[in-house]
Each structure stands twice: as structure tokens, then as C-alpha cells.
Amino acid sequence: MCGIVGYIGHKQAAPILLDGLSKLEYRGYDSAGLAVRDGDNDAVVVKAVGKLVNLSNKTNGGAALPGCCGIGHTRWATHGAPSLINAHPHVSGNCTGSGSGEVESEVVGVHNGIIENFQELKEKLIRHNYKFYSDTDTEVLIKLVDYYYKKYKVGPIDAIAKTLVRVRGSYALEVMFKDYPGEVYVARQQSPMIIGVSGDESFIASDVPAILKYTRDVYYIDNMEMARIRAGEVTFFNLDGDEVEKEVTTVTFSAEAAEKGGFEHFMMKEIHEQPKVVADTIGKYVRDGKIDLSEVGITNEEAKDISQIYIVACGSAWHVGVEMQYIIEDLTGIPVRVELASEFRYRKMAVDKKALTVVISQSGETADSLAALRMAKEQGLKTLAIVNVVGSSIAREADHVMYTAAGPEISVATTKAYSCQLICGYLLTLKLAEVKGTLEDDSRLGYYIEEIKSIPEKIEKILEEKERIQWFSAKFANAHDIFFIGRGIDYAICLEGSLKMKEISYIHSEAYAAGELKHGTISLIEDGTLVIGVLTQPSLDEKTISNMAECKSRGAYLMGLTTYGNYNVEDQVDFTVYIPRVDEHFVGSLAIIPLQLLGYYTSVAKGLDVDKPRNLAKSVTVE
Numbered sequence: 001m002c003g004i005v006g007y008i009g010h011k012q013a014a015p016i017l018l019d020g021l022s023k024l025e026y027r028g029y030d031s032a033g034l035a036v037r038d039g040d041n042d043a044v045v046v047k048a049v050g051k052l053v054n055l056s057n058k059t060n061g062g063a064a065l066p067g068c069c070g071i072g073h074t075r076w077a078t079h080g081a082p083s084l085i086n087a088h089p090h091v092s093g094n095c096t097g098s099g100s101g102e103v104e105s106e107v108v109g110v111h112n113g114i115i116e117n118f119q120e121l122k123e124k125l126i127r128h129n130y131k132f133y134s135d136t137d138t139e140v141l142i143k144l145v146d147y148y149y150k151k152y153k154v155g156p157i158d159a160i161a162k163t164l165v166r167v168r169g170s171y172a173l174e175v176m177f178k179d180y181p182g183e184v185y186v187a188r189q190q191s192p193m194i195i196g197v198s199g200d201e202s203f204i205a206s207d208v209p210a211i212l213k214y215t216r217d218v219y220y221i222d223n224m225e226m227a228r229i230r231a232g233e234v235t236f237f238n239l240d241g242d243e244v245e246k247e248v249t250t251v252t253f254s255a256e257a258a259e260k261g262g263f264e265h266f267m268m269k270e271i272h273e274q275p276k277v278v279a280d281t282i283g284k285y286v287r288d289g290k291i292d293l294s295e296v297g298i299t300n301e302e303a304k305d306i307s308q309i310y311i312v313a314c315g316s317a318w319h320v321g322v323e324m325q326y327i328i329e330d331l332t333g334i335p336v337r338v339e340l341a342s343e344f345r346y347r348k349m350a351v352d353k354k355a356l357t358v359v360i361s362q363s364g365e366t367a368d369s370l371a372a373l374r375m376a377k378e379q380g381l382k383t384l385a386i387v388n389v390v391g392s393s394i395a396r397e398a399d400h401v402m403y404t405a406a407g408p409e410i411s412v413a414t415t416k417a418y419s420c421q422l423i424c425g426y427l428l429t430l431k432l433a434e435v436k437g438t439l440e441d442d443s444r445l446g447y448y449i450e451e452i453k454s455i456p457e458k459i460e461k462i463l464e465e466k467e468r469i470q471w472f473s474a475k476f477a478n479a480h481d482i483f484f485i486g487r488g489i490d491y492a493i494c495l496e497g498s499l500k501m502k503e504i505s506y507i508h509s510e511a512y513a514a515g516e517l518k519h520g521t522i523s524l525i526e527d528g529t530l531v532i533g534v535l536t537q538p539s540l541d542e543k544t545i546s547n548m549a550e551c552k553s554r555g556a557y558l559m560g561l562t563t564y565g566n567y568n569v570e571d572q573v574d575f576t577v578y579i580p581r582v583d584e585h586f587v588g589s590l591a592i593i594p595l596q597l598l599g600y601y602t603s604v605a606k607g608l609d610v611d612k613p614r615n616l617a618k619s620v621t622v623e
Contacts, residue, residue, distance in 0.1 A: 002029060002112040003074040004193065006174055006184050006204030008231045013070035014062030020210035021052055021072050026410045028616055029074035030082035034059065035089040035108045038067030040181050043108045047087040069182050071174050073110035090139040092146030094131045107146045109175030111138040112206060113191040116169040141167065145175060156185045157237050160226050164189065164239060170367065172206055187226040192365045192392065195219045197248070200232035208251055209408050216251040220391040249391055265610040267411035271596050272463060274416045278589065279456040280405035281420045286449060291431045297400045298384065303435040308355040311338045312372045316414045316496055317360035317421060323492035324425040327585050331433045341368035345375050357383045362409060362417040364392020373397060386424045388417050402428065411611045413504050415596050418496065422589050426452055451583040455590065458580040462593045469594055472575060473601035476530050479507050483521070485514040486534035487544055493534045493588050497595030504603040504613045514547040527555035535562040535569055536587040545572050561591055
């Protein structure tokens with residue numbers, strides 16, 4: 001949530017900062033701002049409410065702001081409503097918050113995260129004659145840095161260190177000091193931040209896409225660490241002020257991977273990337289017809305010892321976990337509990353010390369998932385992260401990591417990362433089944449691997465028929481309610497299909513286990529209500545069709561999603577979507593594609609902002 005950028009070099013900073021912020025729009029924001037210094041002059045701060053284009057217009061695309069050192073921010077309102085005064089950057093002086101102009105302040109800065117004890121700190125600063133112009137916790141943080149800087153007459157690193165010890169919460173902090181032109185100082189706790197270098201230029205961002213255009217060599221700053229950044233030079237410090245050595249990491253995907261590539265929206269581009277990234281994820285862990293998880297680091301002995309699995313995640317990643325639960329229990333016999341990270345972290349429950357905790361997160365920075373991971377480790381549980389972002393907090397803190405090969409995902413509504421997480425779940429399951437010897441016979445493993453390897457080509461076939469989904473979605477663009485129903489794995493697919501619909505089309509949509517309809521939900525069915533039944537599990541299809549018939553008798557319009565060959569569904573529903581056959585354990589990877597397309601085309605038909613739906617952020621890095 002929110003976006004941070006920074007630049008120090010020999011080029012004009014503002015256009016680079018604006019370009020970086022544009023690559024972070026998917027994170028969600030309601031206002032934006034820049035602070036740029038031209039040599040020894042005071043920083044010039046410019047802010048705007050609403051879309052980033054408003055800030056760009058205010059600065060003539062950045063051309064109106066001279067200077068080669070600057071910071072930028074897109075704000076997601078937490079403390080204080082969206083407004084010019086509350087927008088970042090914030091300053092240590094008594095600024096009116098007018099939105100533009102030179103400011104005579106010792107400290108100018110931006111911040112992602114939440115300072116939990118900001119009210120207590122604010123009262124302390126008021127007692128020391130500080131005045132506040134905004135409602136934000138960020139202004140408190142900037143003025144606290146200023147307070148320690150002046151009180152102890154120390155350098156920026158010491159002032160920031162004293163501040164970090166005093167605050168509680170999460171932050172990615174980026175500040176400039178009046179006495180130190182050509183330098184930017186940063187600190188991190190929980191909220192993501194990376195620093196890139198290229199020759200005599202340095203770049204700061206809260207996510208890789210913001211700087212991919214300029215460099216692929218990045219540093220990851222750890223929790224409770226600080227850094228001094230000059231042109232082409234980065235020095236890291238711990239809380240004691242001692243220098244910390246860091247190794248540079250080269251980002252493997254290209255800048256083009258974070259561009260639309262001719263598609264109207266990132267979401268459609270990422271839907272179409274699924275055959276490739278799914279194949280890449282399979283190829284990462286399947287070699288010579290065998291599953292190789294050596295880079296994950298779980299030994300066969302450890303795998304044999306696993307007596308239970310806790311899957312912890314949020315949003316779409318949680319839906320991956322629900323689907324994994326059915327597959328793991330069926331193929332390995334290991335009992336599985338799927339927990340929402342925001343609930344798991346606060347649960348007081350007895351845990352199995354031989355359990356494996358699997359934490360799933362695209363960004364690797366999801367606040368609740370990270371907290372749940374730490375809680376699991378505190379209780380002595382082995383942890384495995386399934387993440388997409390190399391070097392992310394969850395990846396670094398988990399005992400074992402299984403990386404997806406999705407590449408950068410820009411659209412807020414996940415598609416390709418979700419699909420790659422599913423593949424990781426399949427392969428992890430089969431490895432556990434192989435080690436524990438729970439498959440029917442030796443040939444069964446080879447069969448399952450071949451079925452998984454067939455998935456990319458079958459996704460391609462589904463995408464070739466997307467126009468039919470586009471036609472259908474236009475019929476229901478003005479729907480008020482849509483219900484998704486299924487049983488078993490089909491229910492897990494429904495959860496994600498429903499989320500795709502509601503988050504980008506703003507249509508009220510719910511997913512239900514089909515057998516639960518008669519326990520209240522069927523009272524919501526009216527004439528014309530769209531009910532989508534997912535019917536990919538042969539042993540359960542008849543029961544779900546029966547539930548759909550009950551909805552039809554009450555006026556519902558029925559759409560059935562099933563596999564080729566299951567043609568009796570056509571006689572029971574109003575509209576049928578077919579997908580290629582694959583082993584029923586892995587059919588979720590195919591069944592979700594039409595539902596992704598349905599959500600996408602419905603949003604387009606309504607003229608909505610597909611990639612940046614209202615009120616949502618790509619990575620939820622605060623509670």
C-alpha cells in the first residue's frame with residue numbers, strides 16, 4: 001500500500017520520480033507528492049489530490065522542478081482523510097500544507113505504514129513547541145526525527161536511530177535533511193523498500209517495477225536498518241550506527257515485464273501470460289520427469305515427519321490454500337487446516353509441533369501473513385513460504401522458500417501469481433505423497449506430473465475462445481447479485497471466481513458451498529439472478545446440478561462451467577462454458593481462467609478502472 005520513490009544522480013529528479021510513481025499506481029493511492037532539492041537550496045514540495053496525472057500537470061511532467069535529488073510518494077489514507085494537507089511529503093516546519101512551494105524545514109520526508117503510538121508522540125512534541133498542520137502519523141514521525149536531530153546535535157543516522165527506538169508500528173521512511181544536500185536517508189520496519197544503483201545514480205522504491213527501467217541491481221534493506229544514499233553510493237547502518245555490509249541482488253525479470261505490451265490493461269496481459277509463467281514454474285521444480293524441490297530445502301526426512309499442515313494466507317492466496325487442502329488430504333493423508341492470516345495470528349490454539357506452516361503471499365510483504373509466519377516460528381513450527389518476490393520479508397524469514405515464476409504482477413486483481421501458487425501447491429503435494437508413499441502405485445506419480453505439465457497448453461486453448469466469455473459478460477454487466485456455487489475443489493474455485501468478479505466489477509458476488517444454499521442463501525434468488533455453477537468433479541456434479549435446478553425454479557439464470565465431454569450439463573443450464581479435461585485434482589488451474597475473463601470483461605463493459613479498482617491495494621502491508 002502506498003508507493004515510495006527516490007532519486008539521487010546527475011539527471012533532473014522530478015520526471016524520474018513521477019515515472020517511478022506511475023509504476024506503483026497499482027498499490028493504491030488517493031494523493032501524491034514530490035520534494036526535490038536543487039543543490040544547496042531548500043526543498044520544493046508539490047502535492048496533488050487524486051490521480052497522479054494531477055501532480056504531473058502541476059509540475060509540467062516534472063520539468064518545472066529543477067534539482068537532481070528528490071523523493072516522492074503516493075498516499076493511501078490511514079490517519080487523516082485524503083486531502084492536500086495530509087498528502088506527503090511532510091516537513092518538520094510549520095508548513096500550511098498548501099501543496100506547493102519552497103519550504104524552510106530541517107527535515108522533509110515520506111512514510112509508508114502506520115505509527116501506532118503517534119498520538120503519544122504528538123503530545124510530546126507539542127510540549128516542545130511543535131505545531132501540526134495535518135492529521136497524519138507521518139508528520140509526527142518527520143517532526144520526531146527533527147526533534148532528535150536538534151536536541152542531540154547529531155547526524156542524520158543517529159537522529160533516525162533515536163526515532164526508530166521511540167516509535168511503534170510499521171514504516172518505510174525516506175527523508176532529506178537541509179544540511180545534507182545530495183543525500184537521502186531511509187529506514188525500514190515491516191514495510192517494503194528496495195534501493196537500486198546504476199553508475200553514479202541511486203534509486204529508491206517500495207517495489208521493483210518503479211526502478212526496473214533504470215537498473216536491475218538492487219539492495220534489500222532489513223527491518224530496523226537505515227541507509228545513507230548518495231549518487232551511486234549506498235551505506236547501510238544498524239540501530240547502533242555501525243555500518244552493515246550488503247550484497248547487491250540482480251533482478252532477473254526485465255523492465256518490459258512490467259509494461260502492458262500492447263494490451264489495454266495489465267490484467268488482460270497477465271491473464272495471457274499464464275501459460276508461460278505456469279510452464280516456467282513447472283520447469284523450475286520438475287526435471288527429467290521428477291519433482292525436484294532441492295532449492296526449497298525440505299529434506300525427505302523432514303517431509304516424512306510432517307504430521308499436519310497449516311496453510312496461512314489472505315485473499316486469493318487463501319483461496320489457493322483452500323484448494324490445496326482438498327488435494328493434500330486426498331493424496332497424502334496429512335490433515336490440513338487453512339487459516340486466514342488475520343485470524344491465525346490472534347488465535348490461541350494448541351499446535352502440532354510436527355506441523356509445517358505454509359505461508360502464501362504474492363508480494364511476500366503481506367502484513368498479517370508476515371505476522372502469522374513469525375508467530376508460527378515463535379511456537380517452534382517449521383515454515384515454508386510460497387512467494388513471488390525474491391528477497392521479500394516473508395521469503396527471508398521463512399525456514400524454506402518455494403518461489404513462483406510469475407514475474408511482476410501489476411494489476412491489483414491477481415491472476416498469474418494465483419495460478420503459479422496453485423502449481424507450487426500441486427508439486428509440494430506430490431512430493432509429500434511420494435516421500436510418504438501414499439500414492440496407489442509408482443506409475444501414479446508419473447501420471448500426475450504429466451497431467452500438470454499439460455496445463456499450460458490447455459490454458460492456451462481456453463484463451464483462444466475468450467470472445468464467447470466477452471459476449472456473455474456484456475449480458476450481466478448491470479447485475480446486482482451473482483452467486484458462485486460448487487462442492488469440494490469446485491467450491492474453492494468459486495471463492496476465487498467470486499472475488500475476481502466483485503473486486504473489479506463492483507457487483508455484489510458471493511461463493512457458496514452448493515449444499516449450503518438451502519440454509520438461507522436461496523432466499524436471495526430473484527428473477528434473472530445469475531448463478532454460476534462450477535462442475536468439474538464427476539462424483540459431485542449431480543448434486544450441484546440439483547442445487548442449481550432449485551435456483552432455476554426460483555427464476556435464476558444458470559451458467560455452468562464444466563469439462564469437455566460432460567455434455568449433460570448443457571441440458572440443465574442456460575449457458576455452458578467448457579474447459580479441457582485434466583486430472584480432477586488439478587482442474588482448478590483451468591477452471592479459474594474463464595472466471596478471470598468473466599470478471600475482466602464485466603469490468604470493461606461497465607467502463608471501470610480494471611487494473612486499479614477503488615479502495616484496493618496490491619500489497620496490504622498494514623493491518
